[in-house]
Amino acid sequence: MNRSEIKIERIITYRRILLKLYNDGEKNIFSYQLANKCQVSSAQVRRDLMDIGYSGSPANGYEVQCLIKSIAEFIDPDKKQGIALVGLGNLGRAIIDYFNGQSLKLEIVALFDKNPNKINRVIAGCHSYHINDLKEIIIKNNIKTAVISVPSTDAQQVADVLVDGGIKGILNYAPIILNVPDSIYVQNRDMITTLEKVSYFANYNNK
Amino acid sequence: MNRSEIKIERIITYRRILLKLYNDGEKNIFSYQLANKCQVSSAQVRRDLMDIGYSGSPANGYEVQCLIKSIAEFIDPDKKQGIALVGLGNLGRAIIDYFNGQSLKLEIVALFDKNPNKINRVIAGCHSYHINDLKEIIIKNNIKTAVISVPSTDAQQVADVLVDGGIKGILNYAPIILNVPDSIYVQNRDMITTLEKVSYFANYNNK
DNA sequence: AGATGTGAATGGGTTCACAGCA
DNA sequence: TGCTGTGAACCCATTCACATCT
Structure with a gap:
């Protein structure tokens, strides 16, 4: 699995945006929507999320809360x-x-x-x-x-x-x-x- | 000529290091020396300097003062x-x-x-x-x-x-x-x- | 119909490797 | 001998394109 600097930085950015969406009560998001907010391509978002091992559904896109959790598992240290x-x-x-x-x-x-x-x-x-x-x-x-x-x-x-x-x-x-x-x-x-x-x-x- | 973000950033870094060397009285520098100070490869340095159109000599490397001037011509705006x-x-x-x-x-x-x-x-x-x-x-x-x-x-x-x-x-x-x-x-x-x-x-x- | 997931193609930045030169 | 300059090879990130799913 690829953990290049640039990918890690994007994933951190995704999370910050997802947290904002979560606080606004958003439940689901499509790759192209997240892509727009981060100014990357939707293919890039899908590829990155694939790499962290989270799957969405064609019908509903990605679940905001679950995705935040998956990113945390991928990025965050075990303890503070x-x-x-x-x-x-x-x-x-x-x-x-x-x-x-x-x-x-x-x-x-x-x-x-x-x-x-x-x-x-x-x-x-x-x-x-x-x-x-x-x-x-x-x-x-x-x-x-x-x-x-x-x-x-x-x-x-x-x-x-x-x-x-x-x-x-x-x-x-x-x-x-x-x-x-x-x-x-x-x-x-x-x-x-x-x-x-x-x-x-x-x-x-x-x- | 390639003017990617990453190359421009390296060239700006070269200049800052060259200015320091110039103030220390250094006249000449080889690609591998500049490379060491910037933590890039010597091939990278030579390629970057080639792109800005400055030539060194195999015997003496690059002239610090001239190189600073060439970088300025490549990077700096015409006026303040x-x-x-x-x-x-x-x-x-x-x-x-x-x-x-x-x-x-x-x-x-x-x-x-x-x-x-x-x-x-x-x-x-x-x-x-x-x-x-x-x-x-x-x-x-x-x-x-x-x-x-x-x-x-x-x-x-x-x-x-x-x-x-x-x-x-x-x-x-x-x-x-x-x-x-x-x-x-x-x-x-x-x-x-x-x-x-x-x-x-x-x-x-x-x- | 309109998403996702992904193998394959693409593109571009870096390194290799060597001819040329002092 | 040991450097520069550079075409070619390499490598890796991104995008394409499409099978798949609901």
Whole structure:
């Protein structure tokens, strides 16, 4: 079974849309309807849902609730997963506010900064620690996923400690390519690259 | 010539790394060295550079300065481009701080919010307006690229005004799929989807 | 009639492998 | 010798197209 990044991302998107539909009281949906909402082809939706092992019916399409459950079985970890966030600037705070409470199985549970004014506080229900305690705390809490929202000058150093502490996945907002072992999954999301790309296509597609 | 999203993103990354090398006084670089720093294959680097029309030499590899210039010719707009940012929460402020001053041809030049306390101010050298003035100002300043960092409840409405005002590219941080015409380039970067994906691969790659 | 599920065809991005060059 | 440049091969994601089902 294919678990490419791009497919996983689509499936996560399907779920978010399905949850919205479920809350609106929708019971069933056809592949082309879900496809429209996600801006992919209906064949793509059918193929993806086939891969996760859920079957609809030609008459009624897919049952929203069952499909959500199948996606959860395919995607979600068995138990709740804690996430560490390093860097409590505007970006770090934004991420906590956006994220916590939005995902059933995932939660940011520990915050880190090097600024003494930002440690030993509670932000959005979450405790902040000095970055010197990073390794100890992620080990103690068995944290496998981390967000880096520190300036790029500090990012590699933070990554080294995270890897040392057993982290397996990193969401990196600093505009550098982190040097980590191949076994660590890294998703780079720096805003400079992204905005340059958007600007490029904004101009290029229209000349 | 191929200008796929993924290639453009790589080329933008090459440039950022080359600029760093240039500042460090490096004159030349081989494809495999650049490849290592970007975590792609050397064949990929050579293919990408071939496509932008820059040639190196087998003896000395690529000249850093010339290559930066060639990339600029391939990627950059002819003149400076202004960018609008809508939504002045923590995320919006983080984006301004991260971005402005980092890109030669791009600059966030106008900020928008609906909260009266946040308008008519100057943040990082940039004026903030009420969102009611959004359309007028992007038209007057010929702005083609925008960032949406408002709550998801407001995002579609903002997108509609942006499209109405002639925007061609949108960087969307709200966790919804925007409904806009096909001719508009949209890059979705919501943190919930991203973090769910990172967590998935953190767990899945290691069991 | 109008969906789903899926083998097969398609398309396009990446890598291979090697000629050419300093 | 060891690199670049590149046609060709490869690989994998997407789409096609249609048998199947209700």
